[in-house]
Amino acid sequence: MGGVQYLGEFEQIVLLAILRMGDDAYGVTIGAEIRQQTARAPAAGALYTTLDRLEEKGLVSSAMGDPTPQRGGRAKRFFKVTSTGMQALTQGLRSYQNLTRGLQLPGLEHA
Amino acid sequence: MRNHNIGEWILGQLMTPERAAAMVGDLKQNGVGPLEFWMAIGSSVLHAISADVLVAAAKGFFLQFLLALLLTPVMPFMFLLRFASWPWVSALLILGIQVLTGIWLGRQTDRRPLLACMIVVVADCVLGLLRFNNASINMSIWSIPLLATTAAISRRHRRKSIA
Numbered sequence: 001m002g003g004v005q006y007l008g009e010f011e012q013i014v015l016l017a018i019l020r021m022g023d024d025a026y027g028v029t030i031g032a033e034i035r036q037q038t039a040r041a042p043a044a045g046a047l048y049t050t051l052d053r054l055e056e057k058g059l060v061s062s063a064m065g066d067p068t069p070q071r072g073g074r075a076k077r078f079f080k081v082t083s084t085g086m087q088a089l090t091q092g093l094r095s096y097q098n099l100t101r102g103l104q105l106p107g108l109e110h111a
Numbered sequence: 112m113r114n115h116n117i118g119e120w121i122l123g124q125l126m127t128p129e130r131a132a133a134m135v136g137d138l139k140q141n142g143v144g145p146l147e148f149w150m151a152i153g154s155s156v157l158h159a160i161s162a163d164v165l166v167a168a169a170k171g172f173f174l175q176f177l178l179a180l181l182l183t184p185v186m187p188f189m190f191l192l193r194f195a196s197w198p199w200v201s202a203l204l205i206l207g208i209q210v211l212t213g214i215w216l217g218r219q220t221d222r223r224p225l226l227a228c229m230i231v232v233v234a235d236c237v238l239g240l241l242r243f244n245n246a247s248i249n250m251s252i253w254s255i256p257l258l259a260t261t262a263a264i265s266r267r268h269r270r271k272s273i274a
Binding site: 026027028031043044045046048049052064067068070071072074075076077 | 115119126129130132133134135136137138139140141150151152153154155156157158
């Protein structure tokens with residue numbers, strides 16, 4: 001599959017949250033990390049749909065964990081960013097850097 | 112617990128059972144209340160309405176009219192031969208149309224035939240409201256289990272033949 005995939009804003013946020021959570025990246029922790037870092041509570045439907053879409057694009061991979069009694073015997077679904085996802089994410093963030101270089105945006109330490 | 116199982120079943124019509132269970136497990140772990148739980152299920156359903164599901168539903172909706180045109184000539188024949196009274200002939204016709212539409216939807220939509228069926232039923236109900244082509248809201252609602260069942264059977268049969 002050639003060419004860089006362009007990500008939407010929420011897709012980038014989800015990918016970054018997955019990277020930040022490392023091996024513990026599943027729905028609950030990803031949503032909590034997004035809520036903590038962005039002061040934005042993602043709708044469950046939007047979050048899981050985005051995760052599915054990212055996996056369909058090959059940007060993340062998922063694996064089922066062990067079921068736990070806390071979850072009613074249901075397993076967790078852990079996510080990892082693939083190398084393709086890293087490329088797409090890096091490209092998107094590099095674009096932001098290029099666009100914000102030299103700008104003095106209020107509330108930001110570096111622009 | 113019962114709500115979680117029902118929600119998991121609904122999600123299972125839109126995604127794999129494992130993913131549905133994982134999502135419901137996440138919601139249960141978060142300790143969300145019933146309102147938030149069902150809002151999450153509902154938003155997942157809405158987000159699951161992808162273009163291909165809408166296209167399949169639209170085709171299924173118009174397929175009903177096409178089938179009605181094709182099968183309607185049979186009705187007077189059956190009535191004249193006194194196989195059944197006129198209301199029964201109409202009921203059989205509608206039954207046949209729903210079964211054939213359900214089978215077609217099951218073959219067209221790989222993962223979400225139930226969602227496509229529900230969209231078709233909603234469209235039928237809208238027609239019933241507009242009183243166009245003598246469509247009936249009651250008949251549309253009663254056709255839900257038949258449409259969904261035939262679509263699910265058709266999808267299962269298609270998967271077995273592929274595997």
